[in-house]
Amino acid sequence: MHKYINITITILMSIIFILLFSYGCGNAAGNSESDSPIITSVVAEHNTLYPLGNTSITCSAVSRDGSSLNYRWSCNDGIIRGEGPTINWEAPRTYGDFQIIVQVDDGKGHVASKTAIVTVIVRDPSKCCR
Numbered sequence: 001m002h003k004y005i006n007i008t009i010t011i012l013m014s015i016i017f018i019l020l021f022s023y024g025c026g027n028a029a030g031n032s033e034s035d036s037p038i039i040t041s042v043v044a045e046h047n048t049l050y051p052l053g054n055t056s057i058t059c060s061a062v063s064r065d066g067s068s069l070n071y072r073w074s075c076n077d078g079i080i081r082g083e084g085p086t087i088n089w090e091a092p093r094t095y096g097d098f099q100i101i102v103q104v105d106d107g108k109g110h111v112a113s114k115t116a117i118v119t120v121i122v123r124d125p126s127k128c129c130r
Contacts, residue, residue, distance in 0.1 A: 036112040037063050037104045044089070044100070044116050050123045054090040057116050059102045061085070064110075072103045091120045 039061045046055040063069055073080045076099045079090040089100050097119050105111040 035064060035108075036110045037061050037069055037106050039102070039104055039112050039114040042100075042102055042114045042116045044118050046118070048119045048121050049091045051091055051093045051095065051120055053120070054088055055118060056086055056088050057100055057102075057118075058086045059104065059114070061104045061112065063106045065106070067106045067108065070105050070107060072105075073100065074103075075100045089118065091118065095120050095122055 039059060041060045042057065043060075044055050044057045046053070049055060057073075059071060061069055061071075069085075071084055073083070073087050075089060077092040077094065078098055078100075080100070081088040081090065091098070097117050100116045100118060101113060102116075103111055103113040
C-alpha cells in the first residue's frame with residue numbers, strides 16, 4: 001500500500017513542479033501569449049500569381065494595451081517592397097507555394113507572427129503571347 005501512495009505522491013509532485021515551472025518561465029520572460037499583439041488576419045490581394053507577378057499583402061493587428069505596432073516582413077523567396085501593415089510581394093521566377101511571414105511587436109517585447117501563402121503557377125501557354 002505504501003508503494004502506491006509513494007508513486008501517487010511522486011506523480012502529483014511532478015505535475016505540480018511542471019505546472020509551476022512552466023508558469024514561472026512564461027512570466028519571467030515577459031512574453032506570454034496573453035500580452036502579445038493580436039493578428040486578426042494576413043491577407044494577400046491575389047493568392048495565385050504567375051512568375052514575377054506581384055500582390056499586396058495586408059496584416060490587420062492590434063495591441064492589447066493600445067501601443068503602436070512594428071511590422072517585420074520576411075519570405076522564403078521573392079521580393080518584399082515596402083513596410084508597415086501593407087507590403088507588396090513580387091513572386092520569384094520559380095513555381096510553388098511561398099510563405100510571406102509578418103512579425104508584429106509592440107515595442108515591449110511582445111511579439112506575434114502569422115504567415116500568408118501565395119502560390120506561383122505556370123502560365124497557360126495558350127493564353128500567352130501570339
